[in-house]
Amino acid sequence: MNENLHARAEKLIARERIEGISKPEGEWLAAHLHECPACAQVAQQTRNALSVLRGLPIPLPRGLAARTQFRVRLRAQELREREPKRRLLWIMCAMSWALGIATAPYVWRAFEWAGERIGLPRLLWEVGFGLWWTIPALVAAAIVLLENLRLANENDQAR
Numbered sequence: 001m002n003e004n005l006h007a008r009a010e011k012l013i014a015r016e017r018i019e020g021i022s023k024p025e026g027e028w029l030a031a032h033l034h035e036c037p038a039c040a041q042v043a044q045q046t047r048n049a050l051s052v053l054r055g056l057p058i059p060l061p062r063g064l065a066a067r068t069q070f071r072v073r074l075r076a077q078e079l080r081e082r083e084p085k086r087r088l089l090w091i092m093c094a095m096s097w098a099l100g101i102a103t104a105p106y107v108w109r110a111f112e113w114a115g116e117r118i119g120l121p122r123l124l125w126e127v128g129f130g131l132w133w134t135i136p137a138l139v140a141a142a143i144v145l146l147e148n149l150r151l152a153n154e155n156d157q158a159r
């Protein structure tokens, strides 16, 4: 079978998951997968990899995001009266969050583009995207932790 047909099938398999493909493309792909075990396996692996990915890392940063955002709001309220400088920090933190959510589709595309250019396996840059999502959560968690340590220290000294 022609190499280009398999390359086209693989492209469609990938695109189908992210942005969708047209009806004739879908029909062509279904026909090709029916007669080509190699591409059918690629399609199956992509499905498996994505369902594992959807099941695991993405809900984790989301849950973390909600919890940390709550902490951010709580602390921002607490600090509003006494320390305007820290307030700025929390506002920046919340903004980085909003930005992270707003830019997620672009970052996904950037990862996809870079992954394809470098020739990385699809799963690898998808995991990279998942990890990128956890970065603001980790930064916020670190700030919360440092803040708590500082307060604990001050309480110890006051005692």
Ligand SMILES: [Zn+2]
Pocket (backbone or CB within 6 Å): 005, 006, 009, 032, 036, 038, 039, 040
């Ligand atoms: Zn094929």
